[in-house]
Amino acid sequence: MDEDLERMDRDALLVEARKLRNAIRAHCDATSHDLCWHHSDMWALLPERLDPAIAVPPLSKFMRGCICYRQSLDEQASDAPVHDEEFDG
Known part of the structure; x- marks a missing residue:
């Protein structure tokens, strides 16, 4: 899967890294609200082209997941500043 790395010289590997x-x-x-986005730009960094077939939960289950994620931020980053602004999408 990562055969392209085998063909790269040191300089090319440094550029990739x-x-x-x-x-x-x-x-x-x-x-802030940017934490919530689907980051497909990260997948674009892979040499193989992906068109991920994502599955999206129903809204109510999705929102429960959002609440759990936010609660985990309270636990893991309890000293993070609060960004108290509405989403302006």
């Missing part, structure tokens, strides 16, 4: 690190940093820097 920097590209992936920058994408991970951008993803990690997501905050």
Whole structure:
């Protein structure tokens, strides 16, 4: 699956590593309402082209998952500042 890495020289591997690190940093820097988005741009970094067939839960189950996610943020990042603004999509 990652045969392309075997063909890369050191410089190409460094470019690839920097590209992936920058994408991970951008993803990690997501905050506020941006935490909730589907990040297909991350999948685009893979050499194989994917068209993921995602399954979306019914809205009520999805929203319960959102609440659990938010509660986990309270536990894991209890000192994070609160961004008290409505979503402006």
